[in-house]
Amino acid sequence: xxxxVGHRGAAGVEPENTIRGFRYAVELGVDYCECxxxxxxxxxxxxxxxxxxxxxxxxxGAIRDLSFAEIRSLDAGKGEQVPTLDEVLEVLRDKVIxxxxxxxxxxxxxxxxxxxxxxxxxxxxxxxxxLDRIRKVKSLDSSLKxxxxxxxxxxxxSQQALDAGASGIGIHYxxxxxxxxEDAHRHGLDVRxxxxxxxxxxxxxxxxxVDGVSSNRPDLLIPLVHGSG
Numbered sequence: 001x002x003x004x005v006g007h008r009g010a011a012g013v014e015p016e017n018t019i020r021g022f023r024y025a026v027e028l029g030v031d032y033c034e035c036x037x038x039x040x041x042x043x044x045x046x047x048x049x050x051x052x053x054x055x056x057x058x059x060x061g062a063i064r065d066l067s068f069a070e071i072r073s074l075d076a077g078k079g080e081q082v083p084t085l086d087e088v089l090e091v092l093r094d095k096v097i098x099x100x101x102x103x104x105x106x107x108x109x110x111x112x113x114x115x116x117x118x119x120x121x122x123x124x125x126x127x128x129x130x131l132d133r134i135r136k137v138k139s140l141d142s143s144l145k146x147x148x149x150x151x152x153x154x155x156x157x158s159q160q161a162l163d164a165g166a167s168g169i170g171i172h173y174x175x176x177x178x179x180x181x182e183d184a185h186r187h188g189l190d191v192r193x194x195x196x197x198x199x200x201x202x203x204x205x206x207x208x209x210v211d212g213v214s215s216n217r218p219d220l221l222i223p224l225v226h227g228s229g
Contacts, residue, residue, distance in 0.1 A: 002206060002225045003031035005099065005214035007195050008049060012216035015077025016056060017047045022091050029226065030218050032097045034127075037085055037111055038104035044068035045085045045110045048076075049103060057082065063104070086114050093120065099147065099214075102128040108136040112144065131164040138165040147192070153180065158187040170194050170214070173205050181208050199224065 009021025010028070017035055025033050036049040040063055053059045053066065057074040076082045085100070092098050098120075100111055108126075115124050126137045127147040134146035147168035148161035152175045161169045161184075168190035171180060176193050184191045193205040194214040202221050205213050215221045 002210065003212040004029075004218055004221050004225055005032040005034050005192065005194075005212055006030040006096075006218040007034050007214045007216045008036065009033060010216065010218050012197055013219055015080050016216075017049060017083070018076050018078075018080035019083050019087060019091055020078060020080050022088055025218055026092065026095050028218050029222055030096055032099055032212065032214075033088075033092055034099040034101065034214055035085070035088055036101045036103040037107050038063045039107055039110070040068045040071055041065055042067045043110070045107060045114065046071060047083045047085055047088050051104070053082075085111060086118060089115070089118050089120055089124075093118075093123070096123075098124050100124055100126050101149070102126060102130070102133045102137075108133055109140065112137055112140045115144075116141070125168065127168075127170060131160060131166075134164050134166060147190075149194075151175065158184045158189055161189060162187055168192060168211075173201060173213075176205065176208060176210070178208050181210055185209075196221075 006025030008016035010025045014021035014024045035047045037045050052062050057076050059074040071082050125145040125147050127149050128134050129149045137146050146166050148166040149170040150157050151172045153171050169184050170192040173193045173196045181191050190211045192212040193210045196202045196205050197217045
């Protein structure tokens with residue numbers, strides 16, 4: 001069975017990377033959720049995709065230039081606050097697996113520490129486009145699961161992922177083909193397509209034989225994968 005990932009919760013339906021969005025995705029029946037982490041000016045780990053708060057909140061400025069209190073005071077959509085990683089983990093505990101994308105520089109140690117303190121190692125995979133960051137996670141604890149992400153993957157993407165300690169590989173759906181899926185599987189890697197948001201795009205990914213599909217519209221994806229009933 002193909003697994004469904006709610007991207008940033010369910011970014012096409014509810015405010016992205018918010019507790020509301022993650023709860024909605026869980027209620028829909030996703031198998032995984034995905035979030036992004038950055039460090040604030042005072043080194044608090046928050047869940048947000050961009051380097052600035054401008055697009056997803058009613059504030060402005062770079063995350064690195066704002067304190068946790070300043071970011072916490074912002075509206076992240078529908079009255080939601082910007083959550084911390086531990087808050088997101090608590091909401092998802094024993095419900096779904098969380099893909100934590102190491103978006104900001106220098107987030108690895110604190111992200112690993114939080115996951116381990118909450119004893120949720122088995123419920124998390126750390127992912128990144130920057131393979132040095134997932135190598136860093138493996139150096140902190142070799143038992144943690146990591147995944148490599150590629151937009152337009154090089155020919156040796158599977159080998160690069162393996163060399164970084166990854167057990168899975170995520171590839172942008174527009175650049176994913178049957179040969180890449182087969183090559184990743186030959187290397188023993190799990191393959192996730194990200195982020196088709198229309199039913200035809202989702203169906204095309206399913207037909208490629210991927211292991212999982214990530215989407216901003218898990219409400220559309222779940223019926224395709226799990227059946228409407």
